Amino acid sequence: MVARVAAVSFRGVAKQFGSFEALRGIDLEVRDGEFLVLVGPSGSGKTARLRLLAGLERPTEGTIQIGSRVVNDVAAADRDIAMVFQSYALYPHMTVRQNLEYGLKRRKVPRDQIRARVTEAVGLLGLHELLERHPSQLSGGQAQRVAVCRALIRDPAVFLMDEPLSNLDAKLRSHARAEIKRVQAEAGVTTVYVTHDQVEAMTMGDRIAVINHGLIAQCDTPEALYRRPADSFVAGFIGSPAMNLFAALVEGTAGQFELHAFGIEVRGTAEASATLARGTYTIGVRPEDLRVYGGPSDGWLGPIPGRLTFVEDLGRERFIYVEVGGTNNLTVQADSWGREVVGDRVEVFCRVGGMHVFDADGQATAHLGGSRAEAVVA
Amino acid sequence: MRTWPRQSIRYALLVIAAGFSIFPLLVMVDTAFKTSPEIAGNQHWVPQTATLSFWSSALQSSVLWLWLRNSAIIATGVAVLTLAVAIPAAYVLARRQFKGNVLFLDTVLVTQTIAPAVLIVPLFELFRRFGLIGTFQGVILVSSAFVVPFSIWLLVAFFRQVPAELEEAAAIDGTMGLRFLLRFMVPTSFPGIVATGLWAFMYGWNEFMFSVTFLSGVSSRWPITIGVFTNSGEFFVQWQLLAIDAFVGTIPVLIVFVILRRRLELALGSTIGG
Numbered sequence: 001m002v003a004r005v006a007a008v009s010f011r012g013v014a015k016q017f018g019s020f021e022a023l024r025g026i027d028l029e030v031r032d033g034e035f036l037v038l039v040g041p042s043g044s045g046k047t048a049r050l051r052l053l054a055g056l057e058r059p060t061e062g063t064i065q066i067g068s069r070v071v072n073d074v075a076a077a078d079r080d081i082a083m084v085f086q087s088y089a090l091y092p093h094m095t096v097r098q099n100l101e102y103g104l105k106r107r108k109v110p111r112d113q114i115r116a117r118v119t120e121a122v123g124l125l126g127l128h129e130l131l132e133r134h135p136s137q138l139s140g141g142q143a144q145r146v147a148v149c150r151a152l153i154r155d156p157a158v159f160l161m162d163e164p165l166s167n168l169d170a171k172l173r174s175h176a177r178a179e180i181k182r183v184q185a186e187a188g189v190t191t192v193y194v195t196h197d198q199v200e201a202m203t204m205g206d207r208i209a210v211i212n213h214g215l216i217a218q219c220d221t222p223e224a225l226y227r228r229p230a231d232s233f234v235a236g237f238i239g240s241p242a243m244n245l246f247a248a249l250v251e252g253t254a255g256q257f258e259l260h261a262f263g264i265e266v267r268g269t270a271e272a273s274a275t276l277a278r279g280t281y282t283i284g285v286r287p288e289d290l291r292v293y294g295g296p297s298d299g300w301l302g303p304i305p306g307r308l309t310f311v312e313d314l315g316r317e318r319f320i321y322v323e324v325g326g327t328n329n330l331t332v333q334a335d336s337w338g339r340e341v342v343g344d345r346v347e348v349f350c351r352v353g354g355m356h357v358f359d360a361d362g363q364a365t366a367h368l369g370g371s372r373a374e375a376v377v378a
Numbered sequence: 379m380r381t382w383p384r385q386s387i388r389y390a391l392l393v394i395a396a397g398f399s400i401f402p403l404l405v406m407v408d409t410a411f412k413t414s415p416e417i418a419g420n421q422h423w424v425p426q427t428a429t430l431s432f433w434s435s436a437l438q439s440s441v442l443w444l445w446l447r448n449s450a451i452i453a454t455g456v457a458v459l460t461l462a463v464a465i466p467a468a469y470v471l472a473r474r475q476f477k478g479n480v481l482f483l484d485t486v487l488v489t490q491t492i493a494p495a496v497l498i499v500p501l502f503e504l505f506r507r508f509g510l511i512g513t514f515q516g517v518i519l520v521s522s523a524f525v526v527p528f529s530i531w532l533l534v535a536f537f538r539q540v541p542a543e544l545e546e547a548a549a550i551d552g553t554m555g556l557r558f559l560l561r562f563m564v565p566t567s568f569p570g571i572v573a574t575g576l577w578a579f580m581y582g583w584n585e586f587m588f589s590v591t592f593l594s595g596v597s598s599r600w601p602i603t604i605g606v607f608t609n610s611g612e613f614f615v616q617w618q619l620l621a622i623d624a625f626v627g628t629i630p631v632l633i634v635f636v637i638l639r640r641r642l643e644l645a646l647g648s649t650i651g652g
Contacts, residue, residue, distance in 0.1 A: 056546050077552035089547035093565040103551040 006067040006080070006157035006190050007032045008053060013062035015052060023048055023214050026062065030158075035184055035191045037205030039198055040237070045214040046194045050160050053192060055079050066158055077106075082151035083160040086167070088143045090135040096146050097131040103154050121153040124183060141172045145179070152183060159184065159191040165200060177203055198238050202226070210234045232362040235284040241312075241319055241331045243284045243356070250357065251278045259283070259301060262325025266301045266350070281365065282358040287319055287333040289354025292346040302349035306330065308340055322348055403628075410621040417617050432618035442623060444598065445605035446630065448514075449583055452601050455518035456582030457575045460525045464574065467526075468533030469559050473545065483534065486527045494524055498591055505592060512596040520592075521585045525578045532577070536570030537563060569644040576638055583631050602627035 008030040015023040023045050030036045038046040051057045052064060055076030063070050071079050082103075091099050097118065104114045122128055125145050135143060144164060151159055164180070165173045181204050184191050195201055201208045202222045209219040210233070218230035229235035235243045248261035259266045261283065296302060306324035313336075320334045330348055340346065357366040409417065411428040436442055471483050501520060502511070510516030540563060548558050564571060586603040593599045600608075606627060609620035635642075 054546075054550065056549065076546075076550045077554075081550065083547070083550055085543040085547060087541055087543050089541065089543040091544065091548070091562065091566075093562075093568075106552040 007065075008158060008190060008192065009063075009065045010049070010052075011063050011065070013052060013059045013064060015048060015057060016060045023052075024061075025215075028209065028216065028219070030190055030192055031207075033188045033190055035181070035193065035204060035206045037193045037195060037201040037208045038211055039195055039201035039205075039208055040211035042196055044211040046196075046211050047162055049211075050083075050162055050192060050194050053158070054081055054083050054160050080157040081160055082154040082156035082158075084147045084151050084162065084164040086163040088135075088147035088164075088167075090138075090143060090146060090150070092135050095132050095134055096127065096138070099135070099146060100131075100150050100153050103150070117153050117155070121149050124152070124186070125149045125179070140168055141176065144168060144176055148180060148183065152187060156189060159187075159189050159193075161191065161193045163195055164193075166195070166197070173200075180204065199240060202238065208238075210237060212237075228364070228367050229284070229356060230364050232282050232284060232358040232364075235356055235358070235364075239286060241287055243286050244290070244330050245282055245284050245358075246328055246330075248281060248283045249279070250281050250283070262304060262328055264304065264325065266304060280360065282362065284356035284358060285330075285350050285354055287331045289351040290330060290332040291349050291351075292320065292322070292332055292334060292340070293338075294349070296349070299352050300349040301352055301355075303347035304330075304350065306346055306348055308342055308344040308346055311340065311342060320346075322346055324348065406621045406624055409617050410625055412618065414618070432622060436619055436622040436626070441605065442602075442626060445600055445602040445623075446626070448599055449601035449603070449627070450630065451514055452517055452521070452585065452589070453579045453582035455514060456521045456525060456585070457579040459518055459522040460529050460578035461571065461575050463522065463526050464529035464533050465564065465571065466556075466559065468530045468537055469563055471530065472534045472537035473542075483531070486530055490524075490527045494520075494587060498587070501588075502591060511592055512599065513592075514599060516592045517585065517588050518582070520588050521582050522578070525581045529574045529578060532574050533567070533570060536567045536574075540566050569641045572638050572641040576634065576642060579634060580631055583627075 008028075010026045010028040013023065013026040014021070026049065028049070038049060040046050048057070052059055053066075055071065055074060059072060064072055066079060066081070090096075091102065094102065100118050100121070101114055104117065109117075122131065125148065127142075127145060127149055130138065130142055130146065135146070138146065144167070147164065151161075161180070165176050168176055177200060180193075193204060202225075205222060207219060207221055208225055210217045210225065212233045218225060218234045220228075220230075225234060225238045229238060229243075232245055236245055246261055248259050250260075251258045291300075304324050306322040308320055309323045309329065310321040312319040312321070316336060318334045318336050318338060320332050320338070320340055322330045322332055324330055332348060334340065355367075356364060359365045408423065408425065410432065411430070412425040413427055413429050416422065416425060416427065471479060505511050505516050505520075510519070544562060544566070545558060548554070548562055553561060583601075584603065585601070586607070589601050589604055590607070593601075593604065602623065606620055606623045609616040609623060
């Protein structure tokens with residue numbers, strides 16, 4: 001299958017339903033052959049973007065481009081796209097084979113080519129034994145594979161996937177994630193993938209656009225989203241368990257930090273030469289950047305006294321929940337061999353290098369981690 | 379074990395309801411085997427001297443078969459015309475948003491409350507002008523008009539169950555509008571369409587008032603409902619023939635019903651259950 005490489009771009013796209021403004025000012029670039037994931041909570045406008053791109057909705061403003069062609073007024077069938085729906089939308093009155101062939105027949109692809117493409121795609125996804133079945137005779141996982149195969153067989157310029165794994169159980173989902181990623185990589189087709197599951201986004205996307213309230217909060221590689229979240233929403237959304245976010249009064253001079261949070265004063269030495277204006281910030285720290293072992297040391301803020309309220313032992317990793325300052329809960333990644341139990345008094349230390357500082361609007365002011373150069377100071 | 383009194387009451391009620399439905403049919407069959415003096419005497423439920431003579435004369439008379447044929451033409455015509463009108467209408471009402479969508483659907487239902495008898499005189503005049511008096515087309519047309527509203531409602535309910543994503547997937551495959559309706563909507567809603575068609579067929583088969591009004595002058599086009607009626611004269615009623623004709627008249631509907639029963643159950647199950 002030879003894919004026509006096609007970039008996708010949204011420029012100033014808006015969509016109104018009557019007087020209701022669903023989306024506005026959408027700008028988005030998807031590179032050739034890229035796997036871009038749109039992730040965000042329900043109702044954030046991810047699927048709306050996908051539907052605009054598919055041609056199932058028309059934008060009220062702006063332009064949508066696939067390759068060099070503006071597709072605003074191009075019908076869905078003529079956009080050279082293929083879509084996998086959340087419900088798979090297999091044609092229930094047709095066999096799997098007929099489902100796969102239908103789009104090609106409508107495009108008047110010669111019969112021998114249809115046969116060749118079906119054979120190839122079916123081989124890629126291992127669907128041989130399902131060809132004569134009807135969708136009602138397929139399991140969820142099988143139906144999902146048929147839906148991906150149906151999209152693949154059309155040899156589109158752009159793949160669109162709308163939460164294709166949300167109806168599968170956890171085990172099947174991780175298998176299907178790898179399979180979709182493999183198929184996409186082999187076909188080299190530009191893909192826009194919508195999900196609300198950040199694990200799916202992190203494991204599949206070349207880049208991820210995190211969407212909040214209809215706007216893109218950040219669009220970057222999985223690593224960048226995790227290491228340098230642009231705002232407190234992205235910080236809280238990406239990563240599981242979620243990043244700890246708490247309010248603190250921060251005062252900093254080069255190399256020294258003073259932080260008032262949880263009703264106590266915590267002092268520490270920063271790796272970064274960041275200077276923060278005195279003020280109230282939201283501090284974000286991932287569970288792996290907190291510890292309850294050892295004493296005070298350079299580069300760690302603490303001690304923060306607390307009481308252990310819950311232990312989540314996943315075998316390989318272990319998360320403990322510590323109540324500090326009465327109401328705040330910190331999630332700490334503890335050693336898997338740890339023996340802490342609920343009710344224990346513990347002292348939490350926070351790695352300065354793992355601290356993310358967000359201003360009153362939630363925008364990232366400083367990431368204190370990594371090299372000195374990475375520390376951004378407003 | 380505590381549920382048994384409730385179960386018994388439920389079954390008792392069902393038996394009573396079934397009795398009400400079956401009783402006239404039993405009388406019909408019973409009457410068909412009785413001699414005239416016995417009917418006149420009206421003393422026994424079960425015929426004391428059963429006779430088959432009326433059966434042989436009824437079944438050998440060519441008019442009975444003519445009436446059945448005419449009924450089949452009318453009923454099939456009503457079913458086909460109803461579906462031809464109701465399927466596209468229901469599709470648009472179920473799947474397209476337009477101003478007055480809901481109002482239109484409600485209005486359709488309101489027309490169902492108009493008694494057919496009210497329209498007989500104006501319709502007669504209208505049909506006379508269009509040359510539809512004495513034709514099957516006239517009866518089929520007017521009967522369908524009374525079946526279409528409810529059929530639209532029925533089909534709207536079925537079509538709404540077809541997921542919107544199916545229509546979108548088909549649109550991406552280049553199938554929209556009428557082609558989608560015929561290639562996707564109709565096959566996936568087939569049980570519902572069969573149920574609606576069956577309901578229209580039964581209406582057409584049992585139709586009496588329009589036939590007796592518009593076809594009374596043309597005896598070669600009388601359906602079985604008029605046929606049954608002809609056994610009752612001004613001074614004398616041929617009870618046995620009336621019963622036999624009525625009995626024979628119910629059999630085709632029964633056969634159609636039995637053949638399509640499974641699909642009908644599927645359809646009703648899906649709308650009621652789903």
